[in-house]
Amino acid sequence: MNTLRQLRNFWILGVATMVLACFSTAVAQASYKVQDLGVQHPDNLGMAMGLNNHGWTLNMEQLLDPFSISLSAHLVQGTDSISIGELKLELGTLGGPNSSINWNGINDPGEAVGMSETSVPDPNGEDVCGFGTHLTCLPFLWQNGLMSALPTVGGNNGQASAINNRGQVAGYAENGTADSTCPPGTENFMIDLPVVWTKGNAQALPTIGSDPDGVAYGINNQGQAVGYSGTCTAANYAVVWENGAATSLPDLGDPGAIAYAINSHGQIVGQAVNSDGIPLAALWQDNTVTSLGPLLPGDVASFATSINNRGQAVGSSFNSNNGASWSRGLIWQNGVTIDLNTLFPASSHLFVISASNINESGQIAGMAVDTTGPHAGNIVHAFLATPVNEDMGKSIADVVRTHPEINLPAAIVGKQLSPRSAHCSIHDQGIF
Numbered sequence: 047m048n049t050l051r052q053l054r055n056f057w058i059l060g061v062a063t064m065v066l067a068c069f070s071t072a073v074a075q076a077s078y079k080v081q082d083l084g085v086q087h088p089d090n091l092g093m094a095m096g097l098n099n100h101g102w103t104l105n106m107e108q109l110l111d112p113f114s115i116s117l118s119a120h121l122v123q124g125t126d127s128i129s130i131g132e133l134k135l136e137l138g139t140l141g142g143p144n145s146s147i148n149w150n151g152i153n154d155p156g157e158a159v160g161m162s163e164t165s166v167p168d169p170n171g172e173d174v175c176g177f178g179t180h181l182t183c184l185p186f187l188w189q190n191g192l193m194s195a196l197p198t199v200g201g202n203n204g205q206a207s208a209i210n211n212r213g214q215v216a217g218y219a220e221n222g223t224a225d226s227t228c229p230p231g232t233e234n235f236m237i238d239l240p241v242v243w244t245k246g247n248a249q250a251l252p253t254i255g256s257d258p259d260g261v262a263y264g265i266n267n268q269g270q271a272v273g274y275s276g277t278c279t280a281a282n283y284a285v286v287w288e289n290g291a292a293t294s295l296p297d298l299g300d301p302g303a304i305a306y307a308i309n310s311h312g313q314i315v316g317q318a319v320n321s322d323g324i325p326l327a328a329l330w331q332d333n334t335v336t337s338l339g340p341l342l343p344g345d346v347a348s349f350a351t352s353i354n355n356r357g358q359a360v361g362s363s364f365n366s367n368n369g370a371s372w373s374r375g376l377i378w379q380n381g382v383t384i385d386l387n388t389l390f391p392a393s394s395h396l397f398v399i400s401a402s403n404i405n406e407s408g409q410i411a412g413m414a415v416d417t418t419g420p421h422a423g424n425i426v427h428a429f430l431a432t433p434v435n436e437d438m439g440k441s442i443a444d445v446v447r448t449h450p451e452i453n454l455p456a457a458i459v460g461k462q463l464s465p466r467s468a469h470c471s472i473h474d475q476g477i478f
Contacts, residue, residue, distance in 0.1 A: 077438035078386075078410070080394035083129050083428035092428040094129070094411035096152035097352075097403035103129045103411045104152040104160075105428045121177055126160055128152065129430070137188050140195055141165040144177045145186070148217075149351045149402055150208035150264050150307055157189040159206035159215050164195075172234045174203040174220075185217050185243075196243050198222075199250045201236050206243070208264045208307075215243040216262035216271045221250070225258055228278035240273055240287065252292045254283045262287065264307040264314075272305035272314050284316055284330070296335045298328065305330065306351045315359045317349035325349065327361050327378065339383035345373050352403040360386075360401035360410055375401030375412050386410065386431070387443035396429055397446050408433045417446055 085092030085107050096104030109122040124144045126137040139145045142163025152158045161174075163181040168174070175183035185196040185206035198204045201220025208216045220236040228235040240251040240260035253260040254275040262273040270288050274281040284295040284303035295314065297303045299321030306316040311331075318328035318335055327338040327350040338350055338359060350361035358379050365373040375386040375398035386398045396414035403411045410431045 076408075076433040076435060077389050077391065077441075078431040079434045080390055080396060081430045081432075082394070082396060083430060085425060085427055091413075091426045093400065093402065093413035093426065094428040094430060095147045095149055095402050096158065097405050097409060097411040097430070098152050098154045098156070099405045099407065100130075100154065101405070101407070101409055101430065101432070102152060102156065103428065103430050104147055104158050105129055105134075106147050106160075107428075108146070124177065126158070128156070128158060129428075135191075138193050139163060140184055140186055140193060142175075142181045143179065144175060146175060148205065148207040148263065151206070153209045153211050153213070155189075155211065155213075157187065157209055157213060159185065159187055159196075159209045159217070161205040162186045162193065162195075168202055170202065170236065172203060172236065174205070174234050185215070185219065185241075187215060187243075187246075196246065197248045199239055199241060199248050203234075203236070204238075204241065205261075207262065210265045210267045210269070212267060212269070213245070214265055214269055216265035216273070217241055217243070218261040218273075219248060219250070225278045227258055232278060235278070240271070240275075240285075242269070242271055242287070249290070251287045251290065254285060254292055254294045257282055260285065260292075263305065263316075266308045266310050266312075268310060270308055270312065272308045272316070274304040284314075284318065284328075286314060286330075293333075295330050296333065298326065298335060298337060303328065303335075304349075306349070307353055309353045309355050309357075311355060311357075313353055313357060315350035315353045315361070327359070327363075327376070329353075329359065329378075338378040339381060342374070342376075342383060342385060348376065350376075350378065352401075354404050354406050354408070356406070356408075358404055358408060360404045360412070362400040362412075372399040374398060375410075375414070377401065377404070377410065385443060387446070388441050389438075390431065390442045391438040392440040392442050392445040394429075394442060396427060397442055398429070399426070417442070 091108045094103040108124040124146045128135045140162040145162035147160035163175045166182045168182045173180045183203045185204040198219035200222040204219030206215045206217040218238045219241045223237045225237045238259045240262040257275040260275040262271040265271045275285045276282040284305040298318040300319040303318035304316045305314050308314045314330040325347040327348040344365045345363040348363040350359045353359040363373040377384050395418045398414045401412040416425045
């Protein structure tokens with residue numbers, strides 16, 4: 047297994063006109079107004095991977111050839127941008143041709159983080175950004191219209207995943223030591239350490255026990271970070287880091303849990319595996335873990351990547367079509383699991399297969415399959431959905447009776463993938 051491894055002052059003047067009013071918390075009774083953020087030709091995959099409280103989204107656009115959101119898809123190119131209404135700001139790169147992002151990578155001041163290729167070949171032949179170029183891949187911070195590299199902790203590569211409103215960044219970086227737990231022939235074989243960057247300074251975080259590797263995926267405004275601790279090929283523990291100390295989080299019966307996000311109340315969401323080997327979206331609070339809700343009919347796995355301070359969480363699920371396929375974007379509230387396609391209007395023409403983020407107004411961002419036009423089913427678009435208290439008529443779920451055929455290899459069902467390549471195409475998030 048070789049896979050789970052910005053104009054600030056200008057923007058702030060317009061914040062007051064962009065902040066949305068709070069909507070009803072009765073999500074199950076609300077429908078959504080959907081903004082199609084699209085994808086630029088020739089790219090065929092777009093996803094909003096970050097969302098702040100002003101409704102600005104951090105998007106990645108990628109070209110897969112052939113088009114398939116699967117581990118066998120070849121990632122040809124990737125770019126990142128921020129969408130503010132109809133305005134799209136390209137982030138650029140650190141000198142190489144490609145860049146990518148992970149969950150939770152934009153804060154309210156409009157700073158963004160991710161990973162970018164440089165123009166320098168990796169001296170160890172690694173391909174951490176995952177575009178097949180074997181260029182050095184560095185964590186980046188984008189602010190005031192400029193992208194700058196964040197330091198590693200002794201190695202050549204790394205990734206910034208999330209940023210809080212204080213400018214603290216969570217992610218991982220190599221330390222320059224070969225990982226003895228990597229099988230022979232592993233392309234990205236150096237130790238990855240969880241890292242928090244504060245004012246540009248990298249602090250490596252501890253892992254659990256003898257685990258050599260770890261990744262920090264989320265960070266809240268109090269500086270608490272979450273992620274996992276493990277080896278080259280497996281996540282062993284979901285982890286929360288506070289004041290430089292690591293605490294393992296309980297699992298649902300089997301090892302392999304990963305924590306993706308933490309809100310300001312210390313509620314954590316991610317994925318944990320139950321004693322039957324089923325990967326489920328999970329919630330941790332007060333050092334207790336619960337599954338966020340039962341799987342919907344036909345689904346075989348789920349995971350959660352964002353939670354707001356009202357306790358609303360979003361994520362995605364998978365079904366067993368052709369082995370395993372992205373199924374639908376989900377929202378969990380008050381113990382209820384809701385398919386977002388039942389709340390999106392049919393007029394949107396977007397069938398949601400992933401919900402990546404939710405903000406304090408209840409807006410949701412993610413990716414969806416275009417169901418109309420000449421490229422129906424073969425193009426994935428980024429979207430931003432805003433809750434509205436009005437009758438939407440028919441939902442997209444009423445119109446699209448079967449899930450779009452977007453395939454993942456059957457071999458990865460029920461397994462916790464490692465972060466080893468760590469580029470952030472959708473087929474490589476390592477969520478089950």
